[in-house]
Amino acid sequence: MRSDSDLSTPARIRDAALARFGTDGFAATSVRTIASDAGVSPALILHHFGSKDGLREACDGHVFAFFQRTAGRAGQSQTREHMITDEAMTLLRYLMRQASEDSAWANTMVAQVIEMTKEGLAARTERGDIRPTADPDMRAALLVMLRLGPLLFSGAIERATGADVLTADGLQRMYSTILEILRTGIYTVPHPDVEEDPFELGRYLGSDPGPTDHDSRLTTGGRN
Amino acid sequence: MRSDSDLSTPARIRDAALARFGTDGFAATSVRTIASDAGVSPALILHHFGSKDGLREACDGHVFAFFQRTAGRAGQSQTREHMITDEAMTLLRYLMRQASEDSAWANTMVAQVIEMTKEGLAARTERGDIRPTADPDMRAALLVMLRLGPLLFSGAIERATGADVLTADGLQRMYSTILEILRTGIYTVPHPDVEEDPFELGRYLGSDPGPTDHDSRLTTGGRN
């Protein structure tokens, strides 16, 4: 295990940026915040990376390089361990955050992940392990979303389930349930009546959690 | 169909804010942008809502009121239509965006959606329609994520599948595939060997899509 101080200064800055961009988003994170996290001056960041955008590109590059590296070890893993390391989780979260903010690079990257997932599923379908589907692209996309999307909603998921999916324990619990769903689905029969669908949005909302008086302003009009 | 000009000015401002906050996020959206969208001066927004935060609370309240209203019509829908209206989609996207930005209100709201989904699933499990599960909370959370999470990743999904999940057609295609997964899962046998899991992250990444020179800065050092 390397400690933060073992890293070069640019790498320390980049890691601080990755964490902040991943949790708070690009626009909501200031250069000064990253500088403070990394223990350097704001000017040094621009000295090394040219601009805030340049820093983001360095983050993109680091994410790509990391997965490029781990991709080389794919299929050679000796363990049954599917767990994500803390480092990979930070990078995946950054990637998904960037995609949610519609970064062209991140969108293409996620699309590639979906593509490779589709290919993996197709290969196993040919071998008979995986069911064929009417829409392989969409199925692969949804499976990637199911696995990586929750990284951006850890707060809501924790409130609902008590599990923090950003920790190893919570992630394990999530993966178990994902596998359960992918094994048998959720219906007892393959062709259920979906009319009474549990996702009908109308029945979704309960009591208002907020401290706000909400729409009242729209009727009382202004405040002067 | 009402047009924008039929709405009161505060409502028009609020709708512009909902759209912008939902697509770009709260921090990345300026009061001036919303004012321009709504065709008013920035000062008027603060006249009606007090602050940018007050405007967000009004958005929260509107989202809550909308679903509170449609919840009253739950189970009474005469059609088999599970489609989301454009308005509901905008509001759901706003809600998920807020949750992804860790808004306490949105997190609680999404947690409530998960809770009600869990209750719906439990009731149907008792009737024998839905399989029991070892982790009802997590399953409900994942189903909600599967359905609503993609609203924040429409760009990546479109790049991978060609379907824009923010339109009725794309959404229909997504829902069909979700139902397919929930009917039978993806495995041909209920207890597959998950060691060779299609989600293993190592095999995920292909060629770099970016125009960036990436990590090179970290080794060449600075730019001066």
Next chain:
DNA sequence: GCGATCACTGAACATTCGTTTAGTCTACTA
């Protein structure tokens, strides 16, 4: 007609933002 009220705006406010500049300190090289 008159005062009050309220929707609404232009201009300015203070703060924060990303960025630039000038300069210090350290380390290596000739």
Next chain:
DNA sequence: TAGTAGACTAAACGAATGTTCAGTGATCGC
């Protein structure tokens, strides 16, 4: 040992941010 290069910072820059303020014009009750 003089000189150069690069890591690094304090201070300031202009632009953008959220917000305030003074004021205009219309509407309404009296």
